[in-house]
Amino acid sequence: MREILVYGAGGFAREVKDVVDAVEEASGRIRCVGFLDDAPGSHGTVLNGVPILGGEELVTEWKHRSCFLVGIGNPSVKKKVADKVQRLGGGVETVFHPTVVKSRFVEFGEGTIVTAGVILTNQIRVGRHVVLNLGVTVGHDCVLEDYATVAPGVFISGSVHIGEGSDIGTGSAIIQGVKIGRWSIVGAGAVVTKDIPDNCTAVGVPAKVIKTREDGWHLK
Numbered sequence: 001m002r003e004i005l006v007y008g009a010g011g012f013a014r015e016v017k018d019v020v021d022a023v024e025e026a027s028g029r030i031r032c033v034g035f036l037d038d039a040p041g042s043h044g045t046v047l048n049g050v051p052i053l054g055g056e057e058l059v060t061e062w063k064h065r066s067c068f069l070v071g072i073g074n075p076s077v078k079k080k081v082a083d084k085v086q087r088l089g090g091g092v093e094t095v096f097h098p099t100v101v102k103s104r105f106v107e108f109g110e111g112t113i114v115t116a117g118v119i120l121t122n123q124i125r126v127g128r129h130v131v132l133n134l135g136v137t138v139g140h141d142c143v144l145e146d147y148a149t150v151a152p153g154v155f156i157s158g159s160v161h162i163g164e165g166s167d168i169g170t171g172s173a174i175i176q177g178v179k180i181g182r183w184s185i186v187g188a189g190a191v192v193t194k195d196i197p198d199n200c201t202a203v204g205v206p207a208k209v210i211k212t213r214e215d216g217w218h219l220k
Helices: 011-027 057-062 075-087
Strands: 002-007 030-036 050-054 066-070 106-108 124-126 200-203 208-212
Touching (some): 002 057, 011 030, 030 066, 050 057
Parallel strands (some): 002 030, 106 124
Antiparallel strands (some): 200 208
């Protein structure tokens, strides 16, 4: 059985532990042994039955015995933490809740987290450290680039391309063939019928761009 440390201690980190727990119950393959959090005041406390063991200093200490999952939904913060784990030599796990439905024609990058009730059809490419949250559906021939986060209840039609670091809001729908740019945000409940450029926020039905950011905004 492989030990897992979840980096993060917020609500989504607890949900990630739920996924790991479900996999452990189904197959005994992995087990969550603790959380990491960069807020020192939380260290030593217990969260959902396991301790918050420490912060980034433990990546080096635990890297030879454990794998890591970045339990952070915000794409820009997730990227920073994932880059830190990689820089410190930590290996990352890819995890799927046992209820996920996926064909054998789906490719996943390392560190990706797929939660309960997700359905993926075929010829789909999912990048590194992508989050597919509760009840998401992904149609044929889609590409989801690294660090994207897809919130609960999102419907992604076929041949959609979701750019690196994009944040797709709860209950939104993306129509077939649409491209979402890099580091863009789609608001909750939006219906995306046309391409969204890089570094934009789009909301509404149909979705319209209401804000454009400078390139590299997510690095600040």
